[in-house]
Amino acid sequence: MRRRTFAASLGAAAVAATAVPAAAHAKASGRCDDAYSWQNVVINGGGYVPGIVFNETEANLIYARTDIGGLYRWQEPTQTWKALLDWVGPDEWGYTGVVSVASDPVEPNRVYAAVGTYTNDWDPNNGAVLHSDDYGDTWGVAELPFKQGGNMPGRGMGERLAVDPADNAVVYLGTPNGSGLWRSVDHGRNWSEVEAFPNPGNFVQDPSGDYSDDNQGVIWIEFDQAGDRIFVGVADPADPLYVSEDRGQTWAPVPGATVLGAVGDNKTIPKQAAIDRANGHLFIVTSWDPGPYNGGPASGAGGALWRLDLATGEWTDATPAYSPNGRIPGFGGITVDRQRPGTLMAATENSWWPDEVIFRSTDSGATWETSWDYAGGARTDRFDMDSTGSEWLSFGGTDEGAAYAVKHGWMIDALAIDPFDSDRIMWGTGATIWGTEQLTTWDAQGPLVGDDGAALPVERFTVAVRAEGLEETxxxxxxxxxxxxxxxxxxxxxxxxxxxxxxxxxxxxxxxxxxxxxxxxxxxxxxxxxxxxxxxxxxxxxxxxxxxxxxxxxxxxxxxxxxxxxxxxxxxxxxxxxxxxxxxxxxxxxxxxxxxxxxxxxxxxxxxxxxxxxxxxRASRWYAYFAGVFYTSxxxxxxxxxTGATGLPPEGDVDFRAVPGKRGHLWLAGGNTPEPVDPVYGMWRSTDGGTSWKRVRDFDTADSVGFGKGRGRGYPAIYASGKAGGQNGIWRSTDEGRSWQRINDDAHQWAWTGKAISGDPQVYGRVYIATNGRGLIYGDIAD
CATH class of the missing domain: 2.130.10.10 (YVTN repeat-like/Quinoprotein amine dehydrogenase)
Structure with missing residues (x-):
């Protein structure tokens, strides 16, 4: 792995790109008269949601970030999510890995997303900060001189982006791998390193591989009530917390913060924080591991929850004294209730069996109640999990004692109480988003278990899926x-x-x-x-x-x-x-x-x-391909x-498909662009069972090809994901490949779409597109 550490002198400004282009059809040849509408084949969720952010000044303004599937905004009237990064194209596919999101508390129309999928060479591009002035409907791009890891370990920590409530032109960004703390003073358009910030972090949980060896770096930023003090969490067990009292000009370690750096013999880092501004408390959860995969250490606790009194500087260990799992392997998310000062919640991360535990306190962490408990050897719960509409969340299992088929979740880093509604909470898991609008029922229930160990009667409330519209497979x-x-x-x-x-x-x-x-x-x-x-x-x-x-x-x-x-x-x-x-x-x-x-x-x-x-x-006829050689049976x-065929790509990811209803007709797409030799990358077709092939010259590159119902009774419609005439896109031919039309537009690109594509055999014009993180997209000719 090539590591990149930047000196202060490299804190050069990044220039913002123009907004996302308007929708337009491009053509390889011929004319495209069909406008398309695009939707998802519904699964509901299906991937990890590491962050959910509520805006603090505009009700119902909520963002959910995903590790490979982009960013979403909540639509309150329909109770669904709207995808905001479908404009990202294949050349910048890493922008769909969202490291952090910040919603401006002063001008709620402004939103920022730190993007970049991998910090190693898997993603060839550096990261960026996307900035929008219209709630994410259009974006500008500020490129950064380092990588970010939306799909790396630790991606549920943070938030690494934060808007200064005292001057919302100022936005901060915490970064991994020695790049330090960065700042923009012009609403995210340009960025430079905060040279005075003294500690870029040093915590590497597992140095053995080029994926697990990230230095987690600068993890999160929080502001106190007036924005006069800025707190920054750092992945350094010996020196984990800094504060600035002069608007970011100078920084100093917070006295006593070394308590965050260890739980027993386990080194820990401050994963997330939340400020109760009314009571003047900063709450911090720690863990021995950045997450989101691992459970706790082999023995003992793996994390803690601390409270810092911002007026006195006093630290209090507010870790729940009891967990039905016997110990706390480490914490994931933490959240406070803005309407009810002193109320906060936290979740374990990867208590794989029998379930995660969600904790709730109404007295600033002095006492806690759990989302479930044991009574007389049996499990008793505060709420029922309703997976209606997403029944697959049982993963084919059945309840087995305390281990339910439908769980609270796992990898719960995203945990957020609505700042306008104490009854609403959402949390993200490795598969979906759960939520309820009955949260305060918890407080009326009282304990789940009596002093005699027997279950106490409680009126359960319902937690249900809140992932509709968010498709991340x-x-x-x-x-x-x-x-x-x-x-x-x-x-x-x-x-x-x-x-x-x-x-x-x-x-x-x-x-x-x-x-x-x-x-x-x-x-x-x-x-x-x-x-x-x-x-x-x-x-x-x-x-x-x-x-x-x-x-x-x-x-x-x-x-x-x-x-x-x-x-x-x-x-x-x-x-x-x-x-x-x-x-x-x-x-x-x-x-x-x-x-x-x-x-x-x-x-x-x-x-x-x-x-x-x-x-x-022909039932007897088969075809095969490997390393430039085509075979037949x-x-x-x-x-x-x-078959003796020549000219096919000798390496790279190559796929081919046989044409429905046409004997011996084959189309092949793929290859790669090796340097410095000429690329062998594109599309070919054969009409004689693979004995000879003709290159489809329209395509500069191509990754997948498939077929659907034709316009009439002739050749099936052909669909492809590739680049033609210098333009990446989804292409269709209705005349056996003599001409091609781009049927998507610049607002609908879905990053990388090269794994598979297929038309529908019964619906003319319908195409199914496999994406890497935005689920299965389908398009129909618009009415």
Missing amino acids: SMQDIAAIGGTLVTAVGDLGGFVHTDVGRAGTQIRNPDWSTGTSVDFAALAPDVVVGTGNVHGTVDGHVAVSTDRGATWLTTARLEGVAGDGNGGIVGVSADGAVIVWSPGNGTTAPVYSTDLGQTWTPVEGLPAGAKVRADRV GDGGRTFAD
Whole structure:
């Protein structure tokens, strides 16, 4: 990993870009007369929400940030979220990793987002601060001379961005990896390092890898009532908290703050903070780990909660004395109630079994109550979890004693009470957002357990999903069958949709951690197959359905292929009789099955890692590709031979698809841009089963290609994600590739869209687009 440490002299200003361009259609050739409307195939959530921020001066103004899926704004009338960063294109895809968000308390129309997905070389670009004067509808970009980590460890800490309430032109940014504290004095347009700030942090939880070895740096910024004092939390167990009393000109360690740096023998850092301005208290939660993945240390507590009296400088350990889990492995989020001074809440992070614990205090942390407890050996709860509309949140499980199928969550770093409504709270998890508008019912309930250890009667309130409109899945593959949509999904396995407007049914057999590939039999579409990385040692990687995804059967485990990371790619013959699976471990050659995956036989003639596809017309015909070599099979996928084709990309991520209803018609997209040699990256087509290929010259680069219902009875419509005429976009051809039209616009780009694309076989013009963090997008020709 290349580390970057910047001296004070590198605190140069960054120039803001213009606002997001207005929507417009670009063309590779021909004319596009169809305007498109864009929506999500509904899953509701599906990814980690590390931050939820309520504006303190405008009611119902709420932002939710995600680690790879951009930023969202709450829409109170519809109780849904609106995506704000769909304009981000593939060249700056890292901008969809949102490190922090700040909503201006003086001019609520102003909002800022610190962006950048990885601090290592996985993201080729530096980070930026996005600034908006219209609630995030349009944005300017201030580039930074260092990287930021929206999808790195510690991304739930903060907030790292903060607006000075005494002078809202001043915005602060805490950064990782030695870059220190930064400041803008012109509403986020230009940034420079705060040279007087003395400590860039030094805490590295795990130095062993190029992902886990981030110095967490400067973590959060908080202002007192008048904005005269600025507090900054730093990832340095020996020196974790600083204050400025002269508007950021000079800085000094806060006396006594070393208490934040250890819990027992565990070094800890101040992960989050919240100020109760009415009572003059600064609350800070600490943890031994930046999160969001790990549980607590092997023994003992992993975090604490401290209260600093801002008038006297006195520190008080306000850590809850009791947890039903027996200990607190570390804290995630903390929040205070602006309407009820002295009321605050905090959450554990990664108490994996049986559940997270949410704590609530109404006396500034002197005493605490828990969201659930044990009574007579059984669990008793303050609220019921209602997953209606997102039933997949049970992950196929059932309640087992104290471990419920639908949990409070995990990775709870986002925890926020509405500053205008004490009854409303939202919290983010690794899969969704939960919320309620009945929170103060908690205080009327009293204890959950009596002195005799028996459960006390309480009137439960309801916590329900508040993620509608927020779609954060990483889509891996698409099978648009006609009336049914089957998808392979990162982290969630896969889904079957028969209604794109409702959350689909999660594929649970086998138990995929991540789905990697799906396919269906073109002439027998009730037969559907999929593959993915599986949990455990029992389930096979491949799943089979014979009723169009209504039910699924797992297949035999292939000897020598471990569960995680080896899903690979799977295909099924046009008649549904043969399945060919290419495991993803890179060492096991493809196998085939004629009994729905109950037994597997090695394929002859293909190397490990080959991508396989079935012809969509001839059941006996199969195709495969690996490292620039194209293969074909005429005996149902049992044996393959090199077609001798030349000119295809020898390396890079390459995919190809067979055309429905057209024997031997194939389209291939992918490659890479190696330097200094000329790139082999683009799109090719074959009409003779892969023996010869013709490059589609319209495309500079291309990543995915798929097919849907044609305009008439001729060739199917072709859809592609790529760059044509220097313009990145989603492209459509209705004349067999002779001309192409860009059907998306600059306001709808969704960062990277190259994993998979498919048209709909029954709806002309409809296209499904796999994104890496914005879920499955679909577009229809606008009325």
